[in-house]
Amino acid sequence: xGETVRIIEMGPRDGLQNERTxxxxxxxxxxxxxxxxxxxxxxEVGAFVSPKAIPQMVGSDEVLRGVGSIAGSExxxxxxxxxxxxxxxxxxxxxxxxxxAASEGFSRANINxxxxxxxxxxxxxxxxxRADGIRVRGYVSCVLGCPHDxxxxxxxxxxxxxxxxxxxxxEISLGDTIGVGTPGQARELLRAVAGSVPMxxxxxxxxDTYGQxxxxxxxxxxxxxxxxxxxxxxxxGCPFAPGATGNVATEDVVYMLEGLGVSTGVDMAKLVAAxxxxxxxxxxxxxxxxxxxxxxxxxxxxxSKRD
Ligand code: HMG
Ligand code: MG
Numbered sequence: 001x002g003e004t005v006r007i008i009e010m011g012p013r014d015g016l017q018n019e020r021t022x023x024x025x026x027x028x029x030x031x032x033x034x035x036x037x038x039x040x041x042x043x044e045v046g047a048f049v050s051p052k053a054i055p056q057m058v059g060s061d062e063v064l065r066g067v068g069s070i071a072g073s074e075x076x077x078x079x080x081x082x083x084x085x086x087x088x089x090x091x092x093x094x095x096x097x098x099x100x101a102a103s104e105g106f107s108r109a110n111i112n113x114x115x116x117x118x119x120x121x122x123x124x125x126x127x128x129x130r131a132d133g134i135r136v137r138g139y140v141s142c143v144l145g146c147p148h149d150x151x152x153x154x155x156x157x158x159x160x161x162x163x164x165x166x167x168x169x170x171e172i173s174l175g176d177t178i179g180v181g182t183p184g185q186a187r188e189l190l191r192a193v194a195g196s197v198p199m200x201x202x203x204x205x206x207x208d209t210y211g212q213x214x215x216x217x218x219x220x221x222x223x224x225x226x227x228x229x230x231x232x233x234x235x236x237g238c239p240f241a242p243g244a245t246g247n248v249a250t251e252d253v254v255y256m257l258e259g260l261g262v263s264t265g266v267d268m269a270k271l272v273a274a275x276x277x278x279x280x281x282x283x284x285x286x287x288x289x290x291x292x293x294x295x296x297x298x299x300x301x302x303x304s305k306r307d
């Protein structure tokens with residue numbers, strides 16, 4: 001696996017969208033700047049969605065404008081429809097992400113329409129974005145299970161992923177929204193979807209509810225997938241997927257990749273510092289095992305310095 005793996009940092013969007021404590025624009029910008037300074041150059045920074053649906057993402061236009069000038073970085077934002085797209089473009093978005101689901105129950109709960117309607121809704125968004133020179137990423141949620149409909153067949157994921165790919169999305173991110181999948185299923189899914197979308201254009205977006213995300217990522221890496229969505233500190237989850245926890249923690253992903261000989265370019269100390277700062281804002285400890293291990297080690301050596 002001695003090749004590059006791209007990490008798309010999700011903390012400021014997928015992470016903060018499900019935190020009970022709202023984080024203001026200034027603190028979100030500081031979090032993103034700290035993540036970029038740690039070496040994470042692709043960051044999903046906000047969502048242009050209904051403020052009634054996700055109040056935590058209000059101010060995403062100010063966040064995007066605030067970080068827009070950081071050189072060498074790529075910032076992504078979610079857009080559910082043309083209204084969101086126009087607002088994102090006006091705030092300077094260069095990459096937007098549309099989001100569909102592989103299950104009808106989640107599609108309805110999350111974006112208030114059927115899967116087929118969502119694809120129709122994305123058509124003008126992608127067309128407009130292409131005309132404006134803005135790249136579009138596509139998500140498929142509930143790829144390994146749905147909180148409303150239960151089991152999700154790989155073919156349902158293949159169909160939606162192919163629709164988004166055919167529309168013109170440059171990459172398809174496969175979301176295990178409720179973090180229920182296990183490595184054999186992740187492997188089977190990636191093989192199935194890679195029949196319609198090139199493996200190199202698939203991203204693995206695994207939430208860690210059942211503690212399987214790293215194992216699932218490893219299975220995906222063995223299959224040839226090379227893009228990972230993760231959130232600093234393991235922040236967050238989806239408000240429309242009750243009980244689901246955050247994305248796999250970026251620290252844990254970086255630790256695993258570096259151990260496998262895959263260079264990430266991420267400065268772990270700076271990443272943990274960024275996680276600690278946002279966790280302090282949220283008033284809770286990070287979920288990341290690696291961040292907690294390094295924090296404990298740091299505290300021990302501080303104590304021994306004082307002794
Ligand atoms: P709707 O109620 O069907 O929309 O919501 P509508 O078109 O009927 O409009 C209703 C109101 O929303 C109107 O305002 C619109 O102007 C407004 P009102 O007249 O009542 O004052 N509105 C908007 N406002 C701001 N920005 C917009 C926008 N569009 C309409 N873009 C809608 C449909 C899609 C808008 C809504 O359901 C929504 O915003 N959903 C987003 C839910 C969301 O953000 N979920 C979390 C992200 S997805 C996720 O986490 C999964 C992922 O991480 C992958 C994985 O883990 O699987 C990506
Ligand atoms: Mg997610």
